[in-house]
Amino acid sequence: MSGHANQGPDVGATVAEDGFWRLFPLAELELDVVRKVIVEGREMCVVRTVAGVYAFGATCPHQGAPMCEGRIRGTMEPSRRNHYQFGRDGEVVVCPWHGYEFSVRTGESVHEVIRGRLGAYPVQVRGGDVYCSPRRLEPRAARQR
Amino acid sequence: MSFDWDRHVAVGDYAELLGYMDRSWAKHFERSEFLGSIVESSNHIRLSDQWGLAPVSATLDTETDRNLLVAHQGLTINGWADQVAATVFAGAVNSYARDHWWTVRNWPAIVVSPHAPVWSAAEVRRRAGEGGYAAIVMSYGPVLLGSTHYDPLYEAASEVGLPVVCHFSGVEGRYSGAAPLSGGVHCSAFSRKVLVPHLAESNIASLAFEGAFERFPGVRFLFSGVGFTWLPSLLWRVDREWRTFRHDVPWVRQPPSSYILSQVRASTWPVREAALGGDWERLFRDESYRDCVVFGSHDPIDGDSMAHLREQLGEADAAMVLGNGAELWPASRTVHA
Numbered sequence: 100m101s102g103h104a105n106q107g108p109d110v111g112a113t114v115a116e117d118g119f120w121r122l123f124p125l126a127e128l129e130l131d132v133v134r135k136v137i138v139e140g141r142e143m144c145v146v147r148t149v150a151g152v153y154a155f156g157a158t159c160p161h162q163g164a165p166m167c168e169g170r171i172r173g174t175m176e177p178s179r180r181n182h183y184q185f186g187r188d189g190e191v192v193v194c195p196w197h198g199y200e201f202s203v204r205t206g207e208s209v210h211e212v213i214r215g216r217l218g219a220y221p222v223q224v225r226g227g228d229v230y231c232s233p234r235r236l237e238p239r240a241a242r243q244r
Numbered sequence: 245m246s247f248d249w250d251r252h253v254a255v256g257d258y259a260e261l262l263g264y265m266d267r268s269w270a271k272h273f274e275r276s277e278f279l280g281s282i283v284e285s286s287n288h289i290r291l292s293d294q295w296g297l298a299p300v301s302a303t304l305d306t307e308t309d310r311n312l313l314v315a316h317q318g319l320t321i322n323g324w325a326d327q328v329a330a331t332v333f334a335g336a337v338n339s340y341a342r343d344h345w346w347t348v349r350n351w352p353a354i355v356v357s358p359h360a361p362v363w364s365a366a367e368v369r370r371r372a373g374e375g376g377y378a379a380i381v382m383s384y385g386p387v388l389l390g391s392t393h394y395d396p397l398y399e400a401a402s403e404v405g406l407p408v409v410c411h412f413s414g415v416e417g418r419y420s421g422a423a424p425l426s427g428g429v430h431c432s433a434f435s436r437k438v439l440v441p442h443l444a445e446s447n448i449a450s451l452a453f454e455g456a457f458e459r460f461p462g463v464r465f466l467f468s469g470v471g472f473t474w475l476p477s478l479l480w481r482v483d484r485e486w487r488t489f490r491h492d493v494p495w496v497r498q499p500p501s502s503y504i505l506s507q508v509r510a511s512t513w514p515v516r517e518a519a520l521g522g523d524w525e526r527l528f529r530d531e532s533y534r535d536c537v538v539f540g541s542h543d544p545i546d547g548d549s550m551a552h553l554r555e556q557l558g559e560a561d562a563a564m565v566l567g568n569g570a571e572l573w574p575a576s577r578t579v580h581a
Binding site: 174175176177178179180181182183184197198199200209210212213 | 392454455458459486487488489490491492494495497499
């Protein structure tokens with residue numbers, strides 16, 4: 100129903116005055132396990148990683164894969180040949196269909212391998228609960244969070 | 245100006261090379277069992293009825309304004325067992341080319357060995373210093389071109405500003421020292437000939453994913469004699485895999501197709517494949533793809549004429565392809581006297 104957030108039939112949500120919706124207690128959010136929620140009719144993925152708590156769009160811009168089924172990991176930064184430099188641990192979600200990597204922080208394609216991006220949404224932890232807004236962040240704002 | 249990047253020339257009698265070798269090496273080579281085996285191997289590796297026992301050279305009087313001369317006998321060193329002797333032989337071929345084939349229109353390529361990159365780098369610097377060579381030519385070895393094995397050669401190529409022409413010798417897939425072909429060993433010369441385009445695709449993918457383009461952004465590669473209609477699908481495939489597996493090759497910082505479009509060219513022979521199913525019009529709509537194709541007649545071995553080129557690509561695109569080779573040709577160079 101409109102104005103309702105859920106990740107399953109047993110979880111309700113309430114909206115705060117600033118437009119953020121309370122989703123669930125942070126303690127219920129297992130590390131690196133992506134949960135799908137619907138807030139004001141918008142599907143998004145919420146995850147807690149070693150890097151923080153993030154909310155991003157539920158559909159891959161490439162061919163529409165369900166991003167909430169994606170794996171959380173880091174990535175390899177540009178480097179010299181055979182000198183791997185792992186970075187961004189917990190900041191990358193991998194598309195379950197084609198392996199494309201997106202930043203969970205900004206929604207952008209990692210190293211711009213494709214032009215499309217996921218939505219990035221404001222998320223906060225208040226009093227031990229996870230809150231999320233369905234208003235999509237502009238890329239610049241997303242990079243700063 | 246018009247350019248033919250693939251004209252073949254041959255030494256009429258291998259004994260003519262002996263004078264370009266150190267005396268002791270000449271004594272080693274002049275033995276009949278050695279010269280005889282070289283002649284015999286040329287016969288074994290023939291790729292068509294026109295490549296028989298008698299060495300054949302393309303005419304140096306051409307419609308095209310500039311021609312790259314490829315001494316195909318020198319290419320066969322990729323299958324030689326004695327790679328030290330092979331470098332002596334290639335060096336003699338390069339000297340012979342300088343003295344016998346160079347004209348204002350016709351510049352030879354420096355023959356180098358895929359087995360000896362350090363020697364090859366020294367040879368490139370030495371010949372570039374002499375002037376009059378338009379490219380470096382190398383046949384395929386068992387190590388793919390993206391390997392750091394070739395870095396000394398690419399450093400030299402980058403330094404002297406000459407493109408690296410990759411051209412099969414005919415022993416690929418046949419002699420153990422040369423590059424293998426897909427799947428296994430084929431019995432006939434014609435079945436091997438059918439498969440040589442795989443060598444280009446495989447080595448271009450290697451150059452891209454091993455980061456050679458990134459390490460040597462100034463080096464251009466011309467894949468010659470292996471057709472070109474495979475190029476668009478290769479560009480699509482390398483980008484597709486890179487998008488998914490970029491994290492496995494983080495040294496590939498751009499879409500692989502962007503390196504290939506910038507640093508790789510393919511010659512037209514056999515240009516008639518472009519007409520299959522309207523492939524030229526269908527696959528090469530994109531201007532950046534058409535820019536990658538340069539004319540290579542492959543004369544006198546089943547060669548394509550400029551008339552063939554016009555017939556297959558149309559007048560306007562044939563003119564464009566004939567001119568595309570200009571970007572690879574040395575801008576200015578000390579002319580051999």
